[in-house]
Amino acid sequence: MKVTRRTLLGAAGATLAAPALGQPRWPDRPVEIVVGFVAGGATDLDARAVAPLLEKRLGGPVVVVNRPGAGGEVALASVARARPDGHVLATTNMPGLLTIPIERQAQFKLEDFVGIANMVTDPTAMTVHEDSPYRTMADLIAAARAQPDRITYASPGVGTDDHLQLVLLQALTGISMTHVVFQGDPQLRTAILGRQVDVMGLNLGPVTANREKLRTLAMAGAARSAFRPDVPTLTELGFPVEMASERGIVAPAGTPPAILQRLREAMADVIRDPDFVRVMRERYTEPRYEEGTAWFTRLAGLQGNYRTLWQRTPWSQR
Template sequence: MSVTRRGVLAAGGALLAAPQVAPLLAQTARWPERPVEITVGFVAGGATDLDARLFARLLEPRIGGTVVVLNRAGAGGEVALGAVARARPDGHSLATTNMPGFLTIPIERQAQYKLEDFTGIANLVIDPCAVTVHEQSPYRSLQQLIDAAKARPEAITFASPGVGTDDHLEMVLIQEATGARFTHVVFQGDPQLRTAILGRQVDAMGLNVGPVTATPDNLRMLAQAGAERSRFRPDVPTLRELGIPVEMASERGLVAPAGTPPAIVAKLREAAADIARDPEFVRVLESRFTFPSFEDGDAWFRRLAATRTRYQELWQKTPWSQR
């Protein structure tokens, strides 16, 4: 048998690679070795938390392991995303994402993460924003609320779950389009927002159609920011119908740290696609007046990269942290 220089080099390369590849393959075969954690950047009981707990329960039988949800609220989701970005990329640490905050936070400040720190598993849900007041509020239409904010700049309060979130950007864009000026008040999640509006601590809030519709008592939704009227709230006009050229929604997905083994990513993506088709997943989401919206990780992240460019342009025009 003849031995060539090319053969020697190939064999040597294989020997050098083997110590690196073998542990990775073994690790993938054993996964999950411990509970998989899904970290949520908001308090328990909000829409993102509820979505994550539903997904976690349906994920367990599909990967043959335990899945737990951890809540690490703070900075509009940055605390949780930063922690997962720094986590060991072994498939045991995942995070929920909320658009647009997932992209806008690193634009507006020196954040604990960037898009490239993650691998996309899938986008799963879309829920249009809404503008809501207390049922006994003097503002019976969005125009009345805007007129008050124009007549008394910064006297009317508008609550959201954080700077750069979809609900905050909805307010920013409404201000930009109308000339109104609200005072922005930040809370840590849906339950606190609801408590603030029901307690008449704030005049209005940005909160998605789903959670407002799920528990509508003592609330009046003035407008919603979808591309068209939600089938769950056909009685509520869109901002575009009211002459305000704004569309905004919460998109909620799942990511893993960059560098997570491709075989584990593939298994998670396969499971996510299967869950998105699961009748129980669809039924529960729709029972909360939320739209399932599955998008595979690669296609999703390509779209996010393009969307980030548009938000960077918006930031140059309208720095939302100042609004």
């Protein structure tokens, strides 16, 4: 038989797609991406953007499963206990991945997972109804100082980036607002549009994608966003607070190295895929790829910072 370049490439592709002799095929059933928040929120939409692109690279179905509750703890705990065979993954949100086990007797810890990839970073922001009397951060701070605990601040959970933005701002200014928790982005938007709360802590991407009747006073990125150059940073307004949601994908600790490597390679490809980049930009969110091992090494180094913050300003009480 004549061996051609096409023959060799076809054989190589078959080797990659098929399991090695005597080894089970993987995936042999749908791969689940478990999301700790309700459908329609930023984390859920990230997962749904990833799923069809990951399917193409794994050669099997990838489905998104929503398990909201406790600021993401319900979902993460379920994945921490899942069989580590690569069929059950989780989305993660920073800083919740680190802060939840610090603030409570959580059902998971960072070491229960291995990192596949960080996907995006999205700074948190402070947003009010367009008819709110608070037209600037100075207005909001002055009102909160004059009437402690009267102003209500909504977030998607204790220890989330949106909540810690408030914790740090209160520590800096000496003000005190009343924290109100909702399960996800849609509920937060409904609350602020219905005037049930005064201020919403939510990431700049979802706020910008649904900005009608909203006014964003400031955001907590290191610099102004190219998507919202009109929104000042808290730092430039004199409040040195930086906080953002980093959203990524993890697997249970103990996942076989070969499966983990395949997932990491596939996710690296997905995050660079023009279709993924386009969807993120349509949602005013910047992709930020970080390989799983390097990502988790960095997170392990950050744990001490959050423990110090907890000792200084225990956020569950605020």
